[in-house]
Amino acid sequence: EIVLTQSPGTLSLSPGERATLSCRASQSVSSSYLAWYQQKPGQAPRLLIYGASSRATGIPDRFSGSGSGTDFTLTISRLEPEDFAVYYCQQYGSSFYTFGQGTKLEIK
Amino acid sequence: QVTLKESGPVLVKPTETLTLTCTVSGFSLSNARMGVSWIRQPPGKALEWLAHIFSNDEKSYSTSLKSRLTISKDTSKSQVVLTMTNMDPVDTATYYCARMVLTGYRSFDYWGQGTLVTVSS
Secondary structure, three states: OOOEEEEOOEEEEOOOOOEEEEEEEEEEEOHHHEEEEEEOOOOOOEEEEEOOOEEOOOOOOOEEEEEEEEEEEEEEOOOOHHHOOEEEEEEEEOOEEEEOOOEEEEEO | OOEEEEEOOOEEOOOOOEEEEEEEEOOOOOOOOEEEEEEEEOOOOOOEEEEEEEOOOOEEEOOOOHHHEEEEEEHHHOEEEEEEOOOOHHHOEEEEEEEEEOOOOOOEEEEOOOEEEEEOO
16 A cells, blocks of 8 residues: 655745645555645645646646656645645555645744 | 535444445436545544445445445435444544546545544443
8 A cells, every 4th residue: 555655744834935745655656646635624625736737626826736656746836825724645546545644834 | 516415423432333424416426437435534633545436336445444344325315325333432533525536537526524423432
C-alpha cells in the first residue's frame, strides 16, 4: 500500500504570500491518480486538483499542481484569507486509495 | 445537482455493528462511470479511505479494515450502504461518502456533509 507523506505539517504564512505544499509517495504514483483537497473546519473536503495538475471546476487559477513519480506539489500563488485551511493529497493505485496526513495552512 | 447524504446512528456501543447509508441524487448508481467510496475522519485527524463500490458491483476495501467492512448498493433506492462490525472507541469519526467518476482519473468530486459516529458504552 502506498503511503503519502505531506510536508510541512503546518505552514504559517500571510495573505498575499506564496504557499508551497509537498506530497511525497512511498512508491511511484501515476500522475493521473494524484489529487489535492481543501478542508475547512466543519466542512467536507473539496476537490481542488485532479490528475496532479488539472484544476477542478470552479477552482481559482491561483491554485496549481505539479509533479510526477513520487514527488508532487500544490502551489497557491497569492494567498487569500479564505485559503487558510487543511490540505490533503490523495492517490489511487491497485484498487486502493490513500490520503496524506494533511498540511495545515495557518495565518501568520 | 449532485448530492450525497450520509445517515445512520449517532452513537453505537463497543462490539456493535455500524450500518451507514449514503443516499445520492443527481446521478445514477447504475451509470457505468459512477462509483462511491466511504471515507472517515477521526476528530482532529486525517482522512482515511475505507471502501469503494463501482456500478458493476466491483468492490475494494482498506487492507487494514477489510475483515470488518461490507459495502453494497441498492440502485433502485440510490443508496450505498456500509457496515462495520465490532465497533471500538477508536472508530469514533465523521464518516463521509464521496463520488468518483470513472474517467482517466481517480478523485472524489462530490462529498456528503458527513455524519459523526461516536462509539461509547
